[in-house]
Amino acid sequence: MNLMFHGVLILTMLSFCIASNPNTIYAMRMYVTNAIEDNIVVHVVGQGGDQGNRTLAFNSEFDWKFGVKIGTYYKGEFWWGSKFQSISLFNGQIYCFDGDIFRVQRCYWLIRPDGFWYHFRNDTFPGNWNKFATW
Template sequence: MNDPITVHVKSEDDDLGYHTLALNENENWSFCENLWKTTFFYASFNWNGSRTASFGVFDKPTIPHCQKWRFGKSRLCFWIVKDTGFYVAPHLTPFPNGWTKMHDWSWWT
């Protein structure tokens, strides 16, 4: 998995644009969760034109795998992209300890 991955992250209110990430590069952003805890960020991924994926990167299924909410503190979610799929964790730890697989790649031929 040495080819770059194109990532597009957006919410209902914010479009963070397209970013192309090389091996070991990262993308990060911050935002304020709304009071109703319905904040939703969505991402699409394209790897070498042969694999794609689209899913919520901050949504109800993901939040339990992120750091717990604390007043006045940012909630962190860490994602790692592997050729085997997409994994999330509440802390940046060596893979695979503490990482939960959330999504697979879709293959295009």
């Protein structure tokens, strides 16, 4: 038992040393893809700063990378014509983690007419995508 505790402790400390930022637990790359045949406007803001406004044409993508720390969050504000929705893109409730803290994790968002879908792999839709919200 004591040996196992020390092993977990060493691995945890090693992961903090390997990270590019000493406070970063792991790296995340976020992708937001417009699957609506009209342009949408996306504004992303979070603990890591304001990613700005982007106008996404059909099938275009907005992506950014950030270090995950305790309490990291990002939210997206989306406009599609007269429709508006504000959702969490990354927080403790969004599961986009494959368990390997030593490589960059990925989270894919697909914005569709029926709502907002996410997955930790860029699988073919609908597959195992999770619906998070509607317009």
